[in-house]
Amino acid sequence: MSRWPDGAAERLHAAAMELFAEQGFAATTVPQIAQRAGLTTRSFFRWYPDKREVLFTGEDELPDVVAAMFASAPSELSPMDCIRRGFRDVVSARFERLRPELLARWHVIRTDEGLLERQSRKLAILHEASVRGFRFRGLAPLEADLAARLAVTVFDAAAARWLERDDAVFADVADEVCSELSAVVRGGQG
């Protein structure tokens, strides 16, 4: 898919996000999106299979981001420290840069049960990539599965909190979530 700023995919994406914000996801049609972008309905389907997928653009880059998290982690780190460091040093910069887009998407996704279900596929991709990362670091299958689920938990919980607060810094929120998660597992009740 073209990533040029004036490309058709980007114009369709911008038009769709505008319409979702103005009139809601359910009420927006593909012909409306195409018209707003000054393109044909047919050209929309050249770039996106349906209007839902506009909200998940870039998902195919996720495994590479996760792989980068693991590739740059010192081998002696524990799984939780590996997760903590990955979100702080690798994911954070990307997230802060994409904040306006992620916030706009989240405002749409949270309104629709079907979109929340679709969002779970994104988390499944993150889980699979994390399992590969932890297996590569020598964890047994069950350990790697559970460590990957913890990574998804931190990602999902931290992203929601970060997007809900105007002045939040993703690295700090992810750090806080990691610490609280460890405390809960160790048995602290607050």
Added chain:
Amino acid sequence: MSRWPDGAAERLHAAAMELFAEQGFAATTVPQIAQRAGLTTRSFFRWYPDKREVLFTGEDELPDVVAAMFASAPSELSPMDCIRRGFRDVVSARFERLRPELLARWHVIRTDEGLLERQSRKLAILHEASVRGFRFRGLAPLEADLAARLAVTVFDAAAARWLERDDAVFADVADEVCSELSAVVRGGQG
């Protein structure tokens, strides 16, 4: 919905599960299900909104099962011990009784991306009910959210392992998953 063993809902359910197993979920139509059950297509839609929902019957009972887990847990238990005990003492008996049905569903759900997405809604219901349980036990919002995510993690990881192994006992698998999860968070790398 009627729960009588000879009721229309149960006949439609049994017919649908047979057809999903025989010819796959995607190839099965609502008219086929109704015909196999000796009923009309119209009567199918009186009981189920679509063929997908046949695989999620009983989901509305989930919040009560989770509430029972929390209601019977001694107040001094840590969150992880509360989860461990709940799966061992409350969920386990129910799961062993439903094993053939859960296994049949899982064989269908795992074959279809859309069904796996739909399955995530079930996990979201479990998460919400667990948040309420942990809040009631006095946990702060972030702690309750994370403890509930751990409960979902244990549920999902343990259920998959239990269904994959012919001779597995759910209580034992859930116990093992809880122990491994604690070990991973504490920093053991195997």
